[in-house]
Amino acid sequence: MSLATTKTSKIDRLAELTAKKETSSGASLWREAFRRLRGSKMAIIGAVVIAAFVVVAIVGPWLAPYSPTAQTWRGEVLANQGEFVGARGENWFGLDHLGRDMFSRMLVGARQTLLVGVVSMLIGLVLGALVGAVSGAAATLGGRAGQRLDDVVMRVTDIMLALPSLLLAVSIAAVLGQSLTTVMIAVGVVQIPIFARLLRGSMLAQGGKDYVLAARSLGIRKRRIVLTQIMPNSLSPVIVQATLSLATAIIEAAALSYLGLGNPDPAIPEWGVMLSQAQRFFDNAPMMSMYPAVAIIITALGFTLLGEAMREALDPKLRG
Amino acid sequence: MSLLELDGVKVHFPVKKGILFDRTVGHVYAVDGISLSVEAGQTYGLVGESGCGKTTLGRAVLRLVDVTDGRVVLDGTDVAQLPEKEMRSFRRRLQMVFQDPLGSLNPRQNIESILSEGMAAHGIGGNREERREKIKEILAKVGLPGNALSRYPHEFSGGQRQRIGIARALVLEPDLIICDEPVSALDVSIQAQVVNLLEELQKSMGLTYLVIAHDLAVVRHISDVIGVMYLGSLVEEAPSDALYEEPRHPYTRALMSAVPVPDPEVEDRRERILLLGDLPSPANPPAGCRFHTRCPWKQDTRCATERPELRDLGGGHRVACHFAAEIASGEITRTSGEVVPAAHEGSGGSGGSEASGAPRASGASGGGAAKGSSSGERASEAPAGT
Numbered sequence: 132m133s134l135a136t137t138k139t140s141k142i143d144r145l146a147e148l149t150a151k152k153e154t155s156s157g158a159s160l161w162r163e164a165f166r167r168l169r170g171s172k173m174a175i176i177g178a179v180v181i182a183a184f185v186v187v188a189i190v191g192p193w194l195a196p197y198s199p200t201a202q203t204w205r206g207e208v209l210a211n212q213g214e215f216v217g218a219r220g221e222n223w224f225g226l227d228h229l230g231r232d233m234f235s236r237m238l239v240g241a242r243q244t245l246l247v248g249v250v251s252m253l254i255g256l257v258l259g260a261l262v263g264a265v266s267g268a269a270a271t272l273g274g275r276a277g278q279r280l281d282d283v284v285m286r287v288t289d290i291m292l293a294l295p296s297l298l299l300a301v302s303i304a305a306v307l308g309q310s311l312t313t314v315m316i317a318v319g320v321v322q323i324p325i326f327a328r329l330l331r332g333s334m335l336a337q338g339g340k341d342y343v344l345a346a347r348s349l350g351i352r353k354r355r356i357v358l359t360q361i362m363p364n365s366l367s368p369v370i371v372q373a374t375l376s377l378a379t380a381i382i383e384a385a386a387l388s389y390l391g392l393g394n395p396d397p398a399i400p401e402w403g404v405m406l407s408q409a410q411r412f413f414d415n416a417p418m419m420s421m422y423p424a425v426a427i428i429i430t431a432l433g434f435t436l437l438g439e440a441m442r443e444a445l446d447p448k449l450r451g
Numbered sequence: 452m453s454l455l456e457l458d459g460v461k462v463h464f465p466v467k468k469g470i471l472f473d474r475t476v477g478h479v480y481a482v483d484g485i486s487l488s489v490e491a492g493q494t495y496g497l498v499g500e501s502g503c504g505k506t507t508l509g510r511a512v513l514r515l516v517d518v519t520d521g522r523v524v525l526d527g528t529d530v531a532q533l534p535e536k537e538m539r540s541f542r543r544r545l546q547m548v549f550q551d552p553l554g555s556l557n558p559r560q561n562i563e564s565i566l567s568e569g570m571a572a573h574g575i576g577g578n579r580e581e582r583r584e585k586i587k588e589i590l591a592k593v594g595l596p597g598n599a600l601s602r603y604p605h606e607f608s609g610g611q612r613q614r615i616g617i618a619r620a621l622v623l624e625p626d627l628i629i630c631d632e633p634v635s636a637l638d639v640s641i642q643a644q645v646v647n648l649l650e651e652l653q654k655s656m657g658l659t660y661l662v663i664a665h666d667l668a669v670v671r672h673i674s675d676v677i678g679v680m681y682l683g684s685l686v687e688e689a690p691s692d693a694l695y696e697e698p699r700h701p702y703t704r705a706l707m708s709a710v711p712v713p714d715p716e717v718e719d720r721r722e723r724i725l726l727l728g729d730l731p732s733p734a735n736p737p738a739g740c741r742f743h744t745r746c747p748w749k750q751d752t753r754c755a756t757e758r759p760e761l762r763d764l765g766g767g768h769r770v771a772c773h774f775a776a777e778i779a780s781g782e783i784t785r786t787s788g789e790v791v792p793a794a795h796e797g798s799g800g801s802g803g804s805e806a807s808g809a810p811r812a813s814g815a816s817g818g819g820a821a822k823g824s825s826s827g828e829r830a831s832e833a834p835a836g837t
């Protein structure tokens with residue numbers, strides 16, 4: 132009797148102690164990750180670069196001092212004879228081979244470039260995540276039939292992954308014909324197996340955790356376990372990958388444009404197309420290539436920095 | 452009738468190999484024919500070395516793994532036979548406390564969500580408010596503050612997390628709780644608290660436990676009956692005190708010899724039986740008596756060919772050894788194995804790990820030296836060295 136009372140009072144005391152130690156309400160993992168992200172230099176630099184890029188992409192057309200398509204200074208550029216106009220007070224980045232203002236073209240071109248990056252990333256993300264989620268759910272909780280389905284799906288993604296991405300993109304572009312949409316689809320499709328593999332692997336890892344067993348032993352439905360337990364815990368690598376693949380998408384789209392599979396109307400500026408056209412005149416006007424090339428690299432770097440910082444912030448092992 | 456009855460339960464995991472198409476190339480006999488019963492209101496302790504199939508047996512009872520053969524009967528219902536849908540609602544009566552407290556809690560769910568989910572699935576406590584009241588009540592019972600509700604698992608200490616795990620099992624008011632090494636991941640100082648809590652909850656709520664551990668000390672403290680597992684089967688089962696006073700199976704004797712005795716005089720005379728050889732793989736268990744490859748009392752007849760059944764030697768003391776009676780009476784003496792005075796081992800610096808127990812200690816009989824000849828060497832060197 133007395134033993135029982137002392138034990139209960141011990142437990143009460145324990146409750147008191149813990150209550151005193153922490154009065155704040157709980158901080159979810161997402162919120163904590165965000166807090167850590169704010170403290171990371173890498174994340175801040177990446178975010179600033181991305182923000183600048185996005186702002187330019189949105190308001191670029193209004194910032195541009197001249198029309199990006201008007202060949203206003205046509206007479207001053209003689210591309211055939213290797214005569215170009217470099218940076219000057221009137222045209223900060225000089226003129227291109229048709230006498231158009233490079234600075235204006237860069238500002239306006241940001242939008243197309245962002246569009247290509249975001250749309251192709253989204254194609255890869257949405258379709259890839261869909262495939263990965265089905266495969267992952269089937270493999271973890273679908274029993275024997277589910278495992279077979281997962282096997283088949285993964286073999287297909289293996290094959291897709293085995294092909295060099297640029298080759299795959301070129302073949303798709305060859306089938307679909309030359310257009311900006313083609314570039315976006317080609318670059319996006321290449322990303323599908325990457326996202327699918329990633330999400331599935333992550334779900335499989337989570338599916339083996341004890342908390343999933345615990346949920347099953349509580350009698351929670353499998354569909355609910357997948358949606359409320361496994362999925363939320365499997366998403367962070369996918370989010371990181373999405374950021375990183377914006378960078379690769381922009382570069383790959385540029386590569387496809389460079390190969391001449393991009394927008395058939397070169398009047399509409401896009402960094403990748405601009406780079407590909409400038410290549411022809413690299414010997415006489417190297418700066419014409421440098422502007423879009425450097426812009427693409429810096430933007431890709433911004434997304435990569437943020438992605439890497441997010442990877443660190445979301446890694447539960449590094450949780451302080 | 453017992454609350455839980457296991458009858459010849461087997462869980463065999465297929466081993467698959469293949470490049471494109473997986474073929475089954477063998478089986479891991481994780482649990483290979485276990486029969487036991489757990490009485491309502493009591494605690495059944497299950498001990499055994501790592502890898503002997505304890506966790507798998509626990510999961511088989513909850514049907515978290517498929518039972519290959521045998522029956523798992525809870526209160527008259529064969530769990531292994533229930534259709535999926537009925538099983539889901541039946542789960543309410545069977546709950547589990549996991550070994551790794553952090554891993555068993557979803558890091559993205561707060562405590563209220565973790566604890567209310569099961570209630571919602573079984574329609575306990577009509578609305579959110581009622582559930583919250585009930586959760587607060589349970590939290591108080593396990594010694595957690597009410598403001599824990601909105602916090603997340605990573606904000607708690609190991610001991611607190613395990614209390615959350617216990618609370619999650621309790622909210623469903625189950626008949627049977629399976630505790631899979633409930634304290635082995637916790638600091639030694641916290642272990643006693645959690646074990647006490649489990650005991651206290653049992654008294655106040657009339658719970659039935661199946662406690663799995665590799666630590667004899669933990670199990671002895673709270674168990675009414677103890678079963679000793681070796682390679683997927685039970686080798687001995689007896690009421691707790693009887694098992695400690697007179698272990699009858701050679702394997703149990705070896706385990707017990709590793710447990711320090713409180714009485715200093717007895718402790719001075721305590722001898723450790725060192726087992727030779729490695730623990731065989733459950734994918735390829737020895738024929739006959741599973742223990743015959745390491746048994747210090749192994750006989751030339753029967754041991755290697757005939758698998759011993761659990762036999763009742765009186766007083767509920769069941770032993771799976773052909774020669775248990777002869778060994779007890781001294782008719783048969785050890786044919787192999789080494790014995791070291793335990794005191795010397797203690798001074799050898801392994802005292803710390805020994806204090807905490809048990810089957811681990813038997814593995815530690817060669818603390819890394821369980822390998823045939825080397826443990827033999829050590830066995831003969833140890834006394835000379837000190």
Ligand SMILES: Nc1ncnc2c1ncn2[C@@H]1O[C@H](COP(=O)(O)OP(=O)(O)OP(=O)(O)O)[C@@H](O)[C@H]1O
Nearest residue numbers: 464479481500501502503504505506507508665733
């Ligand atoms: N899903 C599985 N597939 C194949 N083999 C498995 C599976 N789960 C467990 N095993 C094997 O079954 C055997 C028993 O494992 P189990 O986890 O039940 O042992 P245990 O007694 O709980 O050990 P520990 O003390 O390490 O927790 C081990 O050899 C293990 O490798």
Ligand code: SF4
Nearest residue numbers: 740743746754772773
């Ligand atoms: S049956 Fe033989 S090998 Fe097995 S425990 Fe008994 S004596 Fe040892």
Ligand SMILES: [Mg+2]
Nearest residue numbers: 505506507631
């Ligand atoms: Mg285990």
